[in-house]
Each structure stands twice: as structure tokens, then as C-alpha cells.
Amino acid sequence: MGIINQLDPRFSPYDDETPGVAAVPPGDAPWPAPTASGPIDATVVLPGSKSLTNRQLVLSALADSPSTLRAPLHSRDTTLMVDALRSMGTTIEAVTGSGQFGDDWLITPAEELLGSTTVDCGLAGTVMRFIPPVAALALGPIVFDGDEAARRRPMTTTISSLRALGVDIADDGAGALPFTVHGTGRVAGGEIVIDASSSSQFVSGLLLSAARFDDGLVLRHSGERVPSQPHIEMTIQALADRGVSVESPEPGVWEMAPSGIRGATIDIEPDLSNAAPFLAAAVATGGRVSVSGWPTSTTQVGAHLIDLLPLFGATVSLVDGVLTVEGTGQIHGITLDLSEGGELAPALVALAALADSPSEITGIGHIRHHETDRLAALATEITALGGVITELDDGLRIEPAHLHGGTWKTYADHRMAHAGAIIALVTPDVLIEDIATTSKTLPEFPELWSALAASCS
Numbered sequence: 001m002g003i004i005n006q007l008d009p010r011f012s013p014y015d016d017e018t019p020g021v022a023a024v025p026p027g028d029a030p031w032p033a034p035t036a037s038g039p040i041d042a043t044v045v046l047p048g049s050k051s052l053t054n055r056q057l058v059l060s061a062l063a064d065s066p067s068t069l070r071a072p073l074h075s076r077d078t079t080l081m082v083d084a085l086r087s088m089g090t091t092i093e094a095v096t097g098s099g100q101f102g103d104d105w106l107i108t109p110a111e112e113l114l115g116s117t118t119v120d121c122g123l124a125g126t127v128m129r130f131i132p133p134v135a136a137l138a139l140g141p142i143v144f145d146g147d148e149a150a151r152r153r154p155m156t157t158t159i160s161s162l163r164a165l166g167v168d169i170a171d172d173g174a175g176a177l178p179f180t181v182h183g184t185g186r187v188a189g190g191e192i193v194i195d196a197s198s199s200s201q202f203v204s205g206l207l208l209s210a211a212r213f214d215d216g217l218v219l220r221h222s223g224e225r226v227p228s229q230p231h232i233e234m235t236i237q238a239l240a241d242r243g244v245s246v247e248s249p250e251p252g253v254w255e256m257a258p259s260g261i262r263g264a265t266i267d268i269e270p271d272l273s274n275a276a277p278f279l280a281a282a283v284a285t286g287g288r289v290s291v292s293g294w295p296t297s298t299t300q301v302g303a304h305l306i307d308l309l310p311l312f313g314a315t316v317s318l319v320d321g322v323l324t325v326e327g328t329g330q331i332h333g334i335t336l337d338l339s340e341g342g343e344l345a346p347a348l349v350a351l352a353a354l355a356d357s358p359s360e361i362t363g364i365g366h367i368r369h370h371e372t373d374r375l376a377a378l379a380t381e382i383t384a385l386g387g388v389i390t391e392l393d394d395g396l397r398i399e400p401a402h403l404h405g406g407t408w409k410t411y412a413d414h415r416m417a418h419a420g421a422i423i424a425l426v427t428p429d430v431l432i433e434d435i436a437t438t439s440k441t442l443p444e445f446p447e448l449w450s451a452l453a454a455s456c457s
Contacts, residue, residue, distance in 0.1 A: 032430075040456055069268055070266065087117040122150065144180070210256045211256060273343050282327045286330075340363075403427045
């Protein structure tokens, strides 16, 4: 069994470029995704969770004292978050740590958050939804903008919720990037009603800053169910780790009194959602993949893989912090409501496209509003490789089909790149456009994936 990790000393945690330049084609050339010659057999070491890193960065910036984040993720999304907080006066210093993927961070809160700056959100939902409430606590205007695709992501709920709390936001009525938050150094807080049906990040973004609001926050959700509920639970746990209590007297209601936020030393768990393509690779090739450092208890959505991958016919075991998935050479179709784990959908849909019977994955209509319309993108790209897939209102139906090579478009979406790479493991001659988009949450992906594909037993 090979052990796959990233130890390249050329890797800089503050670069947006993918490390290991030899693994990524120059310019706009597509990436020849590797095909496994047989069942793979590897142990993979993964960097920290993006979702946890960015939540803890925000809480560290709002805390009463310094914090240290150990083994944080260094990626485009987390670099954008660091830059945003630094621009408002937070001190974030690199300090030597024990992680294999870059330095730890020492975060010292600003005595007073300052505006008169611009925040580049890139395509990071956590930056565009978590930082505007922080900006409202700063003094002065802060302009928010991002990638072209970011301007299509829904932001109306963030803008309208802050306005309901008395924050002045100029968006020219667009309800989207770009917009300007005119911070006054304080937010009154109180009770508001929002519709978070399209993203749980609207809830998390408010909860992360609400302890600093004068009157705290009573937040009520209206509309359909909130997707990705585990991400809200992650936010609540992150707050609890800082001494902040969030009460939920009934589903869709969250209450928080004003309080201080403690500085803390936080160990960032490996990113379990980024584990999805690697573990799916074991199922696709009939091989075995282990991911080390798997937490015994976690709020990460990726923990659901323990229950989801056996539905395809795999066996899963967790022993002493190592999660191992073994495929059998057969992939069964599934019927699944994935409303709590939508970010896992691209990897699972890729497996379903390789299955020997039909699949229907529903409860994921909200992923139309992620980095791209993931339902349309998956349907388009799998069809282009010979697949048979139908878009539903809130999901996809996938029929068995023989797939062939071709070009797989990523739509500037890291998880679309992951899905194409899974299919390519058993489908020769797949070229993936813009593999560097994986730098959003896993800059080392091309190198890690190439090593994985070469680890055949």
C-alpha cells in the first residue's frame, strides 16, 4: 500500500497557484486525467477542512484574545478569507507547526475593525456570506466583489438580513456582488426572519458574528427546509468551542445572546468532503483507499461517507482514526435523498454513472446555486462522455451506460473536477479542463490524484 501525501518544500501556503507545477499543464491546456491500470491500494493524507478553517478564522478575528489554528487549510478560499480579515486590521501570522501542508496561523484580533477597503471573494461562498456581517462591525465602507461566476451566486438573503438589522448596504438593487457594506462599528441585532433555502451559509454567516451584536440575535428561517443542516451544526459547535451558546428552541430558529468570544488553540480536522473523491476511487476501481486522521466525532458533512459508500456495494471500516473503503469491482445504483450532504453529490453522481443499475439522487436542488449549477453541469458532462442522465427538479436520475473519453469541463468548480477525475480512473482518454480550479480547497489535488492512480495493487 502506498502512502500519499504532500511534502513538497516548494509549496507556499500563501500562493493561489497549485503546487507541483509539473503535475498541471501550462496555460489553458487540459489535464490528461490518469487512468488506473487496476484496483488501487493507497493511504491518503489530506489537508485541513476548508469549512472549519474559515469559520475559525472569522471567530479568531472577532475574539477577545489571540488564537492559534493548527494544521489549517492553505488554499485559495482560505487565502481569500485571510486577506479579507487582514484588510480590516486583523493580524494573521504564519508560525511553524506540525502539519504536512503548511504553517499554523497565529491570529490577533484588531482593537478596532476598520473599513475603507475592498474584499475579493473569489468564488468562495464562505467569504461572500461570512464576511459582510463582520464588515458591518467595522468602521467605514467595505466593497465586496469576486470572480465573474461569483456575481451569479445568490446573495439577496445576506444583504436583506443585514439591512433588517439596520446595516447600510449599497447594491444597486441587484442582490448580488458587487456591493458595499457601510460599517458603523456596531450592529444593533435583534430578531429577523430570513429564507435560507438556497444555502445554509446565510444562517452560519449571521451566527458567526452575532455574539458581537448589541442585542444578540434571534434568527428565524422561513420557506423550505434549510439545506446542509450539518454545516449549521458545525457553526454552532465552533461557537461553543469559543464559549458562545446558541439555542435552537424549535427547528429553523436560532437564538444567541451577546457575549464575548474566547481566543483558543484549535486543531483543524482533515477535510472529509475532499476525502470523497479519494474514497470513491476505491469503489470505482474495486480497490482500497484509506484516509488517516479521521475524527471519531465531527460535524463535517463528509462523515456521511461512512454510510453512503456501502450503498454502492463498498465495505467501510474505521479503526484507530483510519477510514478504509474497499470496492468489490461492482458498483450498484442507489436511491438517495442527499439534502444534508449536497457537497458530496458530484463524487457520488460520478460513481452512479459507473454503476450497473439506475440511480436517483434527490434533495440537492440547492446545489444549482453553488460554484456553478452543479446539476446541469454534471448532466452535461456525463452525457458528453456517453452517459444517460436526466435532470430532476431537485436531483438527477442516472442510467447505466458505457462511457468513453472526451473533454470534461469544470465550470470553475473544484468538485466538478473531482467528479471528472473519478470517472477518468476507469474511462481512458478523459481530458479535464482547468484542473487548477481544485486550488479552491485542495491545491495538491493533481499530485495526490496522480499518485493515487499509480498505486495499483
